[in-house]
Amino acid sequence: MKRTLSKRKTVCLYFTQHPLRTGIKTNAELGRPMREIIAEAGISWDAWMVAIAGSFLLGVAKGGIKGFGAIITTMIALVFGSKASTGIIMPLLIVGDIFAVIYYNRHAQWAYLWKLMPWMVIGVLVGVWYGKDLPEAEFKHGMALLILSSVILMWFLDRAKNFRVPDNRLFAAIMGGISGFATMVGNLAGPFSELYFLAIRMPKEMFIGTAAWLFFITNLIKLPFHIWTWKTVNLHSVTIDLVLLPALLLGLWAGIALVKVVKQNQFRMMIMILTALGAFFILFRN
DSSP: OHHHHHTHHHHHHHHHHSGGGGTOOOHHHHTSOHHHHHHHTTOOHHHHHHHHHHHHHHHHHHTTOOSOHHHHHHHHHHHHOHHHHHHHHHHHHHHHHHHHHHHHGGGOOHHHHHHHHHHHHHHHHHHHHHHTTOOHHHHHHHHHHHHHHHHHHHHHHHHOTTOOOOOSHHHHHHHHHHHHHHHHHHSOOHHHHHHHHHHTTOOHHHHHHHHHHHHHHHHHHHHHIIIIISOOOSHHHHHHHHHHHHHHHHHHHHHHHHTTTOOTHHHHHHHHHHHHHHHHHHHHOO
């Protein structure tokens, strides 16, 4: 793993200083084979395994098994760097969202979605402003704290079965705004939006269907900012996505197959512990 982490700075430098990162697209660059681009990124095999596992878990989550969001963000950020990872994961999220909305569309509750959506858009815009010119060191601190907040919220939700949260417009506005900011900075809207859906006592299938459309629309709104404002989605990040795509599709199939039989409480605590450790690692690494 030392080898992986020693190359993280090289990977981050690659994604922030490469000519395509700034919009300069030469014929030579566009015509290069994928294997050369991947090799230039300087990512070791153990790092690729971490990234592929993260992509697989993303597919599982989009297939209906919730609770993986924070650890997916942590795994991808450990390999590619905090800010660059948000752009790498973006197209994968949209692919997963397309499959999720097709499969769970019949369960979507649009009335509840539109209560949350306007505030999420506001949160996204705040997140864009926050992260636009933020140095990598400060960005990773914000992401790590956001991941830890998500873990704490997941732990609270697992134990507060009888805790009543408010179900009103103000609560929807607060949760929507926080979810929008969290999804822009760390693709971590899940735990915060889950708190809103808990408040309205939404059944499992309706939650999955409504959340699928909520995240799909939000991610489409985020995409232009990743391309033209943060410049974290580019030709090279999409090349990495193509390598990770098969694992995502396999995870989608696994998530759909397992959603009706898996008892999530059996492994949610392990996921939360591993995610918290990863967040501390992101926070304190050089």
